[in-house]
Amino acid sequence: MDFKYSQEQTMLKDVVDRFVADNYSAEQRATLANTELGHSDSHWQTFADMGLLALPFAEALGGMEGSAVDVALVMESFGKGLVLEPYIPTVILAGGLISTLGNDQQQASLLGNIMAGKMKAAFGYCEPQSRFNPADVETSASPAGSGYILNGHKSIVWHGPSANKIIVSARTSGTPRSKEGISLFILDPNAEGVTRLNTRTADGQGASDLLLENVQIDADDLLGEEGKAYPAIERALQAAISAVSAEAVGAMEATNEITREYLKIRQQFGTALSNFQSLQHRTAEMYSEVEMSRSMSEALAMRLRDSDNDNNNDSHIGDEDTLPAQTTAATKVRIGKAATFIGENSVQLHGGIGMTNEYVIGHYYKRLMMIDILFGDQDYHSRQYEQLIYG
Amino acid sequence: MELKFSQEDLEFKKEVRQFFENKLPADIKDRCERGLVIPKEMQVRWQKILFDQGWMAPNWPVDEGGTGWSLTQKYIFAQEAAAACAPPPMPFGVNMIGPVLIKYGTEAQQQKHLPNILNSDTWWCQGYSEPGSGSDLASLKTKAVKDGNDYVINGQKIWTSYAQYADMMFCLVRTDPDAKKQEGISFLLIDMNTPGIEVKPIIGLDLNHTLNEVFFTDVRVPIENLVGEENSGWTYAKSLLEHERSFIARVANSKQLLVRLKQIASTQRIGDNLLINNPDFRRKLTAVEIDLMALEYSELRFLAKQMDGGQLGPEPSIMKLEGSQIQQRLKKLLVESLGMYALPFDADARADESDYLAMGPEHAHGILDQHFYGRSATLVGGTSEVQKNVISRLLMKR
Numbered sequence: 111m112d113f114k115y116s117q118e119q120t121m122l123k124d125v126v127d128r129f130v131a132d133n134y135s136a137e138q139r140a141t142l143a144n145t146e147l148g149h150s151d152s153h154w155q156t157f158a159d160m161g162l163l164a165l166p167f168a169e170a171l172g173g174m175e176g177s178a179v180d181v182a183l184v185m186e187s188f189g190k191g192l193v194l195e196p197y198i199p200t201v202i203l204a205g206g207l208i209s210t211l212g213n214d215q216q217q218a219s220l221l222g223n224i225m226a227g228k229m230k231a232a233f234g235y236c237e238p239q240s241r242f243n244p245a246d247v248e249t250s251a252s253p254a255g256s257g258y259i260l261n262g263h264k265s266i267v268w269h270g271p272s273a274n275k276i277i278v279s280a281r282t283s284g285t286p287r288s289k290e291g292i293s294l295f296i297l298d299p300n301a302e303g304v305t306r307l308n309t310r311t312a313d314g315q316g317a318s319d320l321l322l323e324n325v326q327i328d329a330d331d332l333l334g335e336e337g338k339a340y341p342a343i344e345r346a347l348q349a350a351i352s353a354v355s356a357e358a359v360g361a362m363e364a365t366n367e368i369t370r371e372y373l374k375i376r377q378q379f380g381t382a383l384s385n386f387q388s389l390q391h392r393t394a395e396m397y398s399e400v401e402m403s404r405s406m407s408e409a410l411a412m413r414l415r416d417s418d419n420d421n422n423n424d425s426h427i428g429d430e431d432t433l434p435a436q437t438t439a440a441t442k443v444r445i446g447k448a449a450t451f452i453g454e455n456s457v458q459l460h461g462g463i464g465m466t467n468e469y470v471i472g473h474y475y476k477r478l479m480m481i482d483i484l485f486g487d488q489d490y491h492s493r494q495y496e497q498l499i500y501g
Numbered sequence: 502m503e504l505k506f507s508q509e510d511l512e513f514k515k516e517v518r519q520f521f522e523n524k525l526p527a528d529i530k531d532r533c534e535r536g537l538v539i540p541k542e543m544q545v546r547w548q549k550i551l552f553d554q555g556w557m558a559p560n561w562p563v564d565e566g567g568t569g570w571s572l573t574q575k576y577i578f579a580q581e582a583a584a585a586c587a588p589p590p591m592p593f594g595v596n597m598i599g600p601v602l603i604k605y606g607t608e609a610q611q612q613k614h615l616p617n618i619l620n621s622d623t624w625w626c627q628g629y630s631e632p633g634s635g636s637d638l639a640s641l642k643t644k645a646v647k648d649g650n651d652y653v654i655n656g657q658k659i660w661t662s663y664a665q666y667a668d669m670m671f672c673l674v675r676t677d678p679d680a681k682k683q684e685g686i687s688f689l690l691i692d693m694n695t696p697g698i699e700v701k702p703i704i705g706l707d708l709n710h711t712l713n714e715v716f717f718t719d720v721r722v723p724i725e726n727l728v729g730e731e732n733s734g735w736t737y738a739k740s741l742l743e744h745e746r747s748f749i750a751r752v753a754n755s756k757q758l759l760v761r762l763k764q765i766a767s768t769q770r771i772g773d774n775l776l777i778n779n780p781d782f783r784r785k786l787t788a789v790e791i792d793l794m795a796l797e798y799s800e801l802r803f804l805a806k807q808m809d810g811g812q813l814g815p816e817p818s819i820m821k822l823e824g825s826q827i828q829q830r831l832k833k834l835l836v837e838s839l840g841m842y843a844l845p846f847d848a849d850a851r852a853d854e855s856d857y858l859a860m861g862p863e864h865a866h867g868i869l870d871q872h873f874y875g876r877s878a879t880l881v882g883g884t885s886e887v888q889k890n891v892i893s894r895l896l897m898k899r
């Protein structure tokens with residue numbers, strides 16, 4: 111048992127921490143968020159140069175062979191600065207799917223471009239009726255010639271606006287909510303028949319809805335085997351939940367630090383707010399929420415790393431009887447609860463200043479609130495967890 | 502004990518309902534129902550309709566333009582107004598400064614200001630909070646020094662809601678720097694067009710502009726604009742805060758939020774079912790509905806106590822505390838009801854510039870604006886922490 115980082119991991123963490131400290135002050139972030147792109151292509155190139163865009167991919171493909179633990183430590187640093195670049199959608203979701211399902215040709219061309227920072231990508235798996243269920247796919251893909259015709263509506267594609275390619279799920283067979291019969295396609299968002307509606311999410315990141323009307327897809331752009339994509343989707347979402355949980359831990363820690371500093375400085379009734387016991391208790395609770403979250407996040411990252419490496423559950427401390435899916439659901443629930451508590455209380459403890467767009471705490475609050483919803487909220491994942499136990 | 506409307510009450514309810522059905526403009530109703538900020542033009546247009554009906558100031562004495570309604574009738578009116586999604590009148594004029602002037606104002610002040618408050622020709626703002634004085638309001642520093650027939654004001658207010666629209670501000674200033682902090686404060690009426698006043702916008706979490714900073718540099722305010730006695734301003738300010746607190750439970754408004762939540766949950770799909778049938782969602786909805794019911798019966802019980810001439814102690818603070826939490830829970834459930842469509846937010850103010858309005862269900866527009874602004878419910882009018890201090894102080898004294 112060991113919760114320490116290796117020497118290489120400590121080095122990686124230092125490099126990313128330094129990047130965030132240098133480039134993601136509140137002012138720098140606000141300036142970036144207000145640009146049309148909403149993030150920085152030059153930062154993206156820096157990520158490529160640092161090897162972050164190659165982190166989770168196999169060495170044989172030109173990657174760094176990093177694990178979920180490595181990704182988590184990067185994401186935690188990103189969370190501290192509320193980094194805006196589309197790392198999870200491009201590297202973890204789209205990249206993860208291509209590296210598990212792609213054929214040689216797809217891996218070479220797409221992953222090569224992603225690792226070089228030349229391509230951003232996204233994953234469209236939600237639909238208006240699907241809420242958080244990735245098996246709920248009504249978008250259809252019918253065979254046409256050697257390829258397919260897509261029709262349907264993919265919703266809230268995270269970082270869709272800046273994506274050069276979007277992987278979308280569509281049904282090639284089976285009933286609407288069946289896990290069987292789901293296929294993945296590599297979509298050019300500028301293809302004929304695609305309407306991409308773009309907006310920002312509350313935390314300043316991009317999101318798109320895709321309206322697909324008789325969109326023609328070449329056979330070459332089918333990702334993986336027809337109708338068999340669900341397990342890979344589930345696996346990619348687990349990796350994304352692990353990444354976003356680590357991000358939340360970083361963001362919560364920063365939120366708590368900023369809040370405690372504010373309470374020490376802000377004077378009311380002739381004394382610092384930090385001298386009021388009710389507020390001291392609140393900060394203690396907020397602190398304890400992050401600690402619980404960090405434990406879950408780190409355990410999940412190790413769990414996913416080890417289940418990638420070998421499938422023997424028995425060897426995993428604390429997890430002997432559970433599946434990675436269960437740890438994932440539990441982590442998302444616990445972190446959603448903590449993120450909500452910390453986000454809302456950080457605004458409350460700041461008073462009026464916490465209600466402004468200019469001051470930084472509101473942006474942490476919004477990101478934490480979005481993370482609670484992203485990839486499924488507490489209700490959804492509690493049900494997932496229950497189902498794994500009770501069926 | 503009796504908990505029934507009389508025949509007259511029921512008649513009255515019908516009349517009020519009909520009024521809202523016939524007179525509330527559809528564009529205003531729509532924004533109010535979505536929880537979006539109501540622009541000044543709409544707010545004034547609606548308040549003038551209320552004025553024409555004679556219903557602008559139910560809490561004022563009849564002689565000054567009040568309605569003479571019983572407490573039950575006022576309750577009915579508030580319920581119907583919220584159920585119809587009618588924006589409540591801006592509180593600063595009719596609910597805050599109006600009653601203060603009626604109680605403490607000079608004849609001249611009353612004649613000058615009350616009619617314009619009633620017909621909404623004058624827009625008021627509340628200049629209490631300062632950068633260094635929020636919860637500890639009595640520590641305020643904005644200074645007023647007598648010079649001839651004027652007070653000369655220097656200092657700064659902050660969080661002044663809608664000051665950008667205001668013609669007048671009621672303002673707390675320090676007139677005696679040496680007295681105990683509550684005893685050196687005066688209550689002034691300030692014309693916002695006076696030279697030396699600068700209003701700067703603060704953009705909120707909802708990306709709207711409702712908040713402001715107001716700077717005073719050698720602003721001359723005639724002595725006749727002093728309300729009551731010099732250095733007694735804290736008494737008037739407190740009477741007004743108490744008024745604010747008892748109206749801030751917003752039961753009627755929360756009931757309307759609940760209706761809207763149920764409507765939305767009944768259309769929001771979740772696979773081949775509807776959200777309203779999801780047991781997790783339903784349980785949370787029911788929990789808040791039950792808490793709201795308890796809040797409403799408490800409001801009725803406390804009203805009845807007042808009708809019988811009873812004095813209220815911690816009750817207004819309890820109502821504020823519970824009421825604000827219930828509002829926030831309802832607004833959060835509205836957000837949750839949207840599922841992934843809770844993520845997009847381009848704010849009403851910027852919505853036209855992106856595809857935001859074209860995405861997602863039509864009812865999503867406004868829900869996040871309302872939720873973000875609603876985080877302030879536990880801050881304004883005395884924060885939740887301060888309410889608890891007030892309540893426990895009163896209890897321990899007994």
Ligand SMILES: Cc1cc2nc3c(=O)[nH]c(=O)nc-3n(C[C@H](O)[C@H](O)[C@H](O)COP(=O)(O)OP(=O)(O)OC[C@H]3O[C@@H](n4cnc5c(N)ncnc54)[C@H](O)[C@@H]3O)c2cc1C
Nearest residue numbers: 386458459461462627629630635636660661662877884886
């Ligand atoms: C949307 C909005 C609209 C507003 N409109 C107006 C307006 O029109 N006019 C106006 O004058 N003001 C207005 N205000 C200001 C409002 O009244 C203040 O924000 C409020 O009084 C709190 O003061 P503060 O913001 O300085 O917070 P602070 O007083 O600094 O409080 C910060 C935190 O410390 C806590 N705290 C403070 N003292 C104690 C204590 N003794 N024990 C325990 N906890 C404590 C508070 O509860 C809060 O959580 C508005 C505020 C908002 C957010």
